[in-house]
Amino acid sequence: xxxxxxxxxxxxYFGTFAANEGVDFDVLPGEIHALLxxxxxxxxxxxxxxxxxxxxxxxxxxxxxxxRHFASSRDAILTGIGMIxxxxxxxxxxxxxxxxxxxxxxxxxxxxxxxxxxxEVLEIAARYGMEINPRALVSELSVGEQQRVEIVKALFRxxxxxxxxxxxxVLTPQETEELFKTLRRMSDEGMSIILIxxxxxxxxxxxxxxxxxxxxxxxxxxxxxxSSEYELTRFMIGRELSPACREGRCCxxxxxxxxxxxxxxxxxxxxTLENVSLSVCAGEILGIAGVDGNGQKELAEIVVGLRALKSxxxxxxxxxxxxxxxxxxxxxxxxxxxxxxxxxxxxxDFTIGENLILKDYNKKPFTKGGLFDFGKIHGHADDMIKKYxxxxxxxxxxxxxxxxxxxxxxxxxxxxxxxxxPKLLIAVQPTRGVxxxxxxxxxxxxxxxxxxxxxxxxxxxxxxxxxxxxxRIAVVYKGQIMGEIPHxxxxxxxxxxxxxxxxxxxxxxxxxxxxxxxxxSEFLADGHVPAQNAEPTxxxxxx
Amino acid sequence: MSALDKRIKDAFLKPGAxxxxxxxxxxxxxxxxxxxxxxxxxxxxxGINPLEAYWYLIFSNFSNTYNIAEVLVKxxxxxxxxxxxxxxxxxxxxxxxxxxxxxAGAMAAVFVGLKTGHLPAFVTIGLCLAAxxxxxxxxxFIPGVLKGVFGSSEIIVTIMFNYVxxxxxxxxxxxxxxxxxxxxxxxxxxxxxxxxxxxxxNTRLHIGLVVAIILSILVYVVLWKTPLGFRLRxxxxxxxxxxxxxxxxxxxxxxxxxxxxxxxxxxxxxxxNGIHHRMMDNFSRNVGFDGIAASLLGGATxxxxxxxxxxxxxxxxxxxxxxxxxxxxxxxxxxxxxxxxILVLAGNMMRPKLEMRLKVKRQEREEREERExxxxxxxxxxxxTDA
Numbered sequence: 024x025x026x027x028x029x030x031x032x033x034x035x036y037f038g039t040f041a042a043n044e045g046v047d048f049d050v051l052p053g054e055i056h057a058l059l060x061x062x063x064x065x066x067x068x069x070x071x072x073x074x075x076x077x078x079x080x081x082x083x084x085x086x087x088x089x090x091r092h093f094a095s096s097r098d099a100i101l102t103g104i105g106m107i108x109x110x111x112x113x114x115x116x117x118x119x120x121x122x123x124x125x126x127x128x129x130x131x132x133x134x135x136x137x138x139x140x141x142x143e144v145l146e147i148a149a150r151y152g153m154e155i156n157p158r159a160l161v162s163e164l165s166v167g168e169q170q171r172v173e174i175v176k177a178l179f180r181x182x183x184x185x186x187x188x189x190x191x192x193v194l195t196p197q198e199t200e201e202l203f204k205t206l207r208r209m210s211d212e213g214m215s216i217i218l219i220x221x222x223x224x225x226x227x228x229x230x231x232x233x234x235x236x237x238x239x240x241x242x243x244x245x246x247x248x249x250s251s252e253y254e255l256t257r258f259m260i261g262r263e264l265s266p267a268c269r270e271g272r273c274c275x276x277x278x279x280x281x282x283x284x285x286x287x288x289x290x291x292x293x294x295t296l297e298n299v300s301l302s303v304c305a306g307e308i309l310g311i312a313g314v315d316g317n318g319q320k321e322l323a324e325i326v327v328g329l330r331a332l333k334s335x336x337x338x339x340x341x342x343x344x345x346x347x348x349x350x351x352x353x354x355x356x357x358x359x360x361x362x363x364x365x366x367x368x369x370x371x372d373f374t375i376g377e378n379l380i381l382k383d384y385n386k387k388p389f390t391k392g393g394l395f396d397f398g399k400i401h402g403h404a405d406d407m408i409k410k411y412x413x414x415x416x417x418x419x420x421x422x423x424x425x426x427x428x429x430x431x432x433x434x435x436x437x438x439x440x441x442x443x444x445p446k447l448l449i450a451v452q453p454t455r456g457v458x459x460x461x462x463x464x465x466x467x468x469x470x471x472x473x474x475x476x477x478x479x480x481x482x483x484x485x486x487x488x489x490x491x492x493x494x495r496i497a498v499v500y501k502g503q504i505m506g507e508i509p510h511x512x513x514x515x516x517x518x519x520x521x522x523x524x525x526x527x528x529x530x531x532x533x534x535x536x537x538x539x540x541x542x543x544s545e546f547l548a549d550g551h552v553p554a555q556n557a558e559p560t561x562x563x564x565x566x
Numbered sequence: 567m568s569a570l571d572k573r574i575k576d577a578f579l580k581p582g583a584x585x586x587x588x589x590x591x592x593x594x595x596x597x598x599x600x601x602x603x604x605x606x607x608x609x610x611x612x613g614i615n616p617l618e619a620y621w622y623l624i625f626s627n628f629s630n631t632y633n634i635a636e637v638l639v640k641x642x643x644x645x646x647x648x649x650x651x652x653x654x655x656x657x658x659x660x661x662x663x664x665x666x667x668x669x670a671g672a673m674a675a676v677f678v679g680l681k682t683g684h685l686p687a688f689v690t691i692g693l694c695l696a697a698x699x700x701x702x703x704x705x706x707f708i709p710g711v712l713k714g715v716f717g718s719s720e721i722i723v724t725i726m727f728n729y730v731x732x733x734x735x736x737x738x739x740x741x742x743x744x745x746x747x748x749x750x751x752x753x754x755x756x757x758x759x760x761x762x763x764x765x766x767x768n769t770r771l772h773i774g775l776v777v778a779i780i781l782s783i784l785v786y787v788v789l790w791k792t793p794l795g796f797r798l799r800x801x802x803x804x805x806x807x808x809x810x811x812x813x814x815x816x817x818x819x820x821x822x823x824x825x826x827x828x829x830x831x832x833x834x835x836x837x838x839n840g841i842h843h844r845m846m847d848n849f850s851r852n853v854g855f856d857g858i859a860a861s862l863l864g865g866a867t868x869x870x871x872x873x874x875x876x877x878x879x880x881x882x883x884x885x886x887x888x889x890x891x892x893x894x895x896x897x898x899x900x901x902x903x904x905x906x907x908i909l910v911l912a913g914n915m916m917r918p919k920l921e922m923r924l925k926v927k928r929q930e931r932e933e934r935e936e937r938e939x940x941x942x943x944x945x946x947x948x949x950x951t952d953a
Contacts, residue, residue, distance in 0.1 A: 036933075037926070039929045039930075039932060039933045039936075040929075327810075329809065329810065348812070348814075349809065349810075349812040350812035350813075352812075353811075353812045354812075359810070361810060366804075366806045366807070367806050367807055367809075367810040368807065368810065369804070369807060370800050370803045370804040370808070371804065372803040372804075373799075373800070373803065377796070381800065381807070381811045382811045384793050384796045384797070385793035385796075385797070389793075390793050393792060393793075394791050394792055395791050395792065395793065395796070
């Protein structure tokens, strides 16, 4: 079969930086082709070249029977290339139909033939098994539904090749599954799809072929079914990944953090945390699993004093810390990697050196006689940059945090919070938005801290991360702890049911009842059933 | 910080424009020159030769010692209110109340000067200075508390507090502190011991200039070389991040406003004890706002503020010479000053783009040179094989 798209020898330079160099890439009709690579590997550049947003410095694009020179994205759209960006390009105050037909020229003439266009739109949606309501306002739609509108919009424009840039980044697992179904249907109908992603499991589950980019060059193009996640990782980062791995349970008997029936109120007076009791020992990692927004942030913030608790008590090494000031609590030896490094963890306009002393700026040895000792501050910065292999910009330790990549920004936070050897380390989403290499590195640092006797409270929505690092796992749902299991009993389906609101006992029963994990996850994907089950459970707890 | 507050602040100084680069110098210099060019169009409209007018505007300042001293006399309070604005700005606060804080300082200085003018000079001057610092500090403290505790916009509150100070001053010179003669709405002269010593004989240049220089250095050291400044700047750049690091945001916001107000208060002290030696209605108007202009022009750095305030001082003293020389209304200088501000703002908005373009150009040039160097060396090699 002839490819519908062939890109040969594409090179694109920004200054001296080669974003793409000699890239060959092709897509067959009806194929889902994954474009895989770490942040900054050149995926987006390549696609922007294809979509007419950048002009390549070298190379040729051959699409749908002839060589093309796209001067703008309009040219690309007219020849049948559609692109759905990570951030949707929809007008929220317009209806779905208005968004779909906007800018197509079909609204020419004095009156818009809405009824007819609506029929066409519904036909297209039905053909690919998508449900949309053309009269709904975009602002009223969920993220998944908005994405569907974007897809229909592209289809309506006669797209033959659809580029999707990290389409699952904003979706829930259920919405992701729904999207993949649609994509498979579209590929069955002969549509070609390029899926830009850095998530391996998605590549494995939906694509036919994969092209892996690294440092702007293609490292390999393989059939998905002939490859494995392991192999793709190697192509992607250019070396064997040695994932950080916990070594057995070394939990001492020294209790470090203890939460005793902690309840905390949100802005609306609702309970963001309810009756939470937890404990973490020295040298132990307690993982908190849960769907985002179920009280994880609050849990971390009440421990460090950023948020007041309504009732309950918090002990650090036996000493009550609830109600103390943030400064006092930090001083007792708590390291805290916050979930949002831009908002909390860093002052982006400060240099690396300044960010590294954000919590110790007024302590020895950085301050002497009321003035900063810049020799010490710079020395500390250089040490940390080396020890935590932070890649700085040209300005070295004077680089502003703003100018670094997400992974290197996070390394600054990790260096600051871990290096002092805290009694307790709270890590919230420590690897969110961070590339694989940095993730591996950060995981190792967390494990190292644990080995050195730090008690770690790891809060993450990534189950794989929880599984990889935790000695014990507690699941949080709507601010309540659904149950706690040791790592040995880790089972994704079980945790999944608890994440959806079942207590440990119920989840165990349901998990055993359905027998297989796969079935249990379907049960979870449904969403409604466990939630309904959870209601009586909650009342039981309260009674 | 409300969205509106943030937008106003960003418009004044984009975060990118806070960093040092060639543009930190280029933007203000080009803005001043461009403002003069635009002003000359205006002068042409009223039939005046701009070159002649500008000759008076600039060079009259250097014609004799007295005129040079006058420039510095004008620059002194502008530098101080400019420092006040700069200090608050660096901590993320927009203190528009320099004018009011200066008047608060002036009222306190004049009151103390009237009551203690008979004491030895260093005592009475010290007391006047302390009173001005306290009064200016209080005038900053109130908006600071309203901001820190209740979240009110410090921009609005400080603007309002300017009016409170101006009319309080009017009231004071009209009734309670009116001169014994009771003729003009002004106070009596403060005791001669409270006069600031002059730096140059037969000019009005007083020791307040030295105070301004010392405070400039002090502000620089505090902001960039001490933990206190680190804390204040952290709150300014990212309050959430500062809170996370255990820094008390409220307390530091209030502190920043107090220090800012105190700096402006010192300007009131130098004006009273150094120049006027009494307080009258409408004295030294707009100095607080000129300070904002100086801070903006100086890139919100103490050194830049000082240089800019001298420039503004030159424009203001030159304006009267220009009026005398070619009959241009001195107000034209206000227009030029406003143009400078607009152009600096525009320059700061454009700066990130310009810097990016500069960077790309530099990279391209390096790349080209590298390629040529490679080609040359290849050429030599080929030549070698031929032979």
